[in-house]
Amino acid sequence: MSTQVRQNCFRGHSIYVGLDVHKASWQVSILLNEVSQKTFHMSPGSPQELKAYLIRYYPEGEYYCAYESGFCGFWIQEELTRLGIKTSVYHPNDIPTTEKEKRQKTDKRDSLKIAKALRKGDCEGIFVPDKAQQKARSLVRQRGSLVRDRQRIMHRIKSHLSYYGVVCEVLTWRQDWSGKHIQWLDQQAKQQQDQALSWMLRELAWMRNLEKEILKQLRQLAKASPYKSAVDLLLSVPGVGLKSALVILTEIGLDFDRFGKFDRLCAYCGLMPDTNSSGEQERVGDLTRRGNRRLRCILIECAWAAIKRDPELALAYSNYKKRMAGQKAIVKIARKLLNRIRRVLHKKEKYTLAE
Numbered sequence: 081m082s083t084q085v086r087q088n089c090f091r092g093h094s095i096y097v098g099l100d101v102h103k104a105s106w107q108v109s110i111l112l113n114e115v116s117q118k119t120f121h122m123s124p125g126s127p128q129e130l131k132a133y134l135i136r137y138y139p140e141g142e143y144y145c146a147y148e149s150g151f152c153g154f155w156i157q158e159e160l161t162r163l164g165i166k167t168s169v170y171h172p173n174d175i176p177t178t179e180k181e182k183r184q185k186t187d188k189r190d191s192l193k194i195a196k197a198l199r200k201g202d203c204e205g206i207f208v209p210d211k212a213q214q215k216a217r218s219l220v221r222q223r224g225s226l227v228r229d230r231q232r233i234m235h236r237i238k239s240h241l242s243y244y245g246v247v248c249e250v251l252t253w254r255q256d257w258s259g260k261h262i263q264w265l266d267q268q269a270k271q272q273q274d275q276a277l278s279w280m281l282r283e284l285a286w287m288r289n290l291e292k293e294i295l296k297q298l299r300q301l302a303k304a305s306p307y308k309s310a311v312d313l314l315l316s317v318p319g320v321g322l323k324s325a326l327v328i329l330t331e332i333g334l335d336f337d338r339f340g341k342f343d344r345l346c347a348y349c350g351l352m353p354d355t356n357s358s359g360e361q362e363r364v365g366d367l368t369r370r371g372n373r374r375l376r377c378i379l380i381e382c383a384w385a386a387i388k389r390d391p392e393l394a395l396a397y398s399n400y401k402k403r404m405a406g407q408k409a410i411v412k413i414a415r416k417l418l419n420r421i422r423r424v425l426h427k428k429e430k431y432t433l434a435e
Contacts, residue, residue: 090141098195099147107187127159168205217330230287316430319386350376383414
C-alpha cells in the first residue's frame with residue numbers, strides 16, 4: 081500500500097514570530113493567526129535558518145516577525161526584511177507585560193508575549209535608520225567614547241598626584257590641560273622618576289591624537305552629503321556647534337517630520353517629564369529616563385550656550401527662574417531650542433536672531 085504525503089498550504093494565513101534574541105541563541109515563538117503553535121530554541125540564531133523553518137512548516141504564509149531592541153542593533157531586522165519577512169523592532173517597555181510575566185520571567189514567556197503583541201498590534205515598532213545613518217551615528221558616538229576615556233585618564237593623573245601630595249602650581253585643574261600644563265607634568269615625572277605617571281601621560285597623548293583624527297573625519301562627514309545642508313542650517317541656531325549638530329542629526333535623522341507632533345519629538349529626546357495623574361490629582365515628576373540620553377545631554381548643553389548668545393532665550397530663562405529652579409528652567413530652554421532646530425530643518429531656512 082502506497083503512502084501519500086500531504087503538503088499543507090498556508091496561503092492567506094498570517095504567521096507571527098516573536099524572537100527573544102541572545103548572543104548565542106534565539107528563543108522563537110510562532111502563532112498561526114490566533115493559535116499558539118510552537119516555542120523552540122534556535123542555536124545559533126540565524127535569519128536564514130528561521131526563514132527555512134517557516135517555509136518548511138508554514139509554506140506560502142504571510143510572515144511577520146518582531147524582537148526587542150538591544151545589543152544586536154538592527155541587522156536582524158534588515159536581513160529578515162531582505163528575506164521577505166516583515167520585521168519590527170520593539171522598545172522593551174512598550175511590550176504589554178502582565179505582573180506574572182514580570183515576576184516569572186523566562187525566555188519562552190518573553191518570545192511569546194512579543195508574538196502576541198505583534199498579532200494584536202498592541203505595540204508600535206521603533207524607527208529603524210538606514211545603514212548610512214547607523215554608521216555615521218556610530219562614528220559620532222565613538223568620538224564621545226574617546227572623550228570619556230580621555231577624561232578618565234585625566235582623573236587618574238589627578239588622583240595619582242594627590243596620592244603623592246604633588247600640587248600643580250602652573251594652572252588650576254578646572255582649566256583645560258594646555259601644552260604648558262602637560263610640559264609641567266612631564267617634568268614632574270622625570271624629576272620624581274615616576275614611571276606610572278609617564279605611562280599615564282603617554283596614554284593621554286595617545287587618546288588626544290585619536291580625538292584629533294576622529295574630529296577630522298567628523299568634519300568631513302559634515303561637509304559631505306546628505307548632512308552638509310542640514311549642518312549649515314543648524315549652525316545658524318545659537319548654541320549649536322558642529323559636534324552637537326552631528327549628534328542631533330545622526331541620532332534623530334534628517335526627517336524630523338516623521339514625529340508629527342512636537343511632543344513626540346521631545347519625548348524621543350528625553351525632554352518630557354514623568355506624569356502620574358489620577359482623578360483631581362496631577363503629579364508631574366522629573367524628566368523621563370526613557371528618552372535618548374545623548375540627545376537630552378547635548379540639547380541641555382546647547383541650551384546653556386544659547387542663553388549667552390540669544391537675548392530672547394536669555395530673557396525667557398530669567399522669567400522661568402522666577403518661578404522654578406535653574407535646572408528646570410534650562411530644560412524649558414532646551415525645548416525651545418529643539419523647536420527652533422525642527423523649524424529651520426522643516427523650512428530649509430537659516431535662523432535669524434530677533435531684533
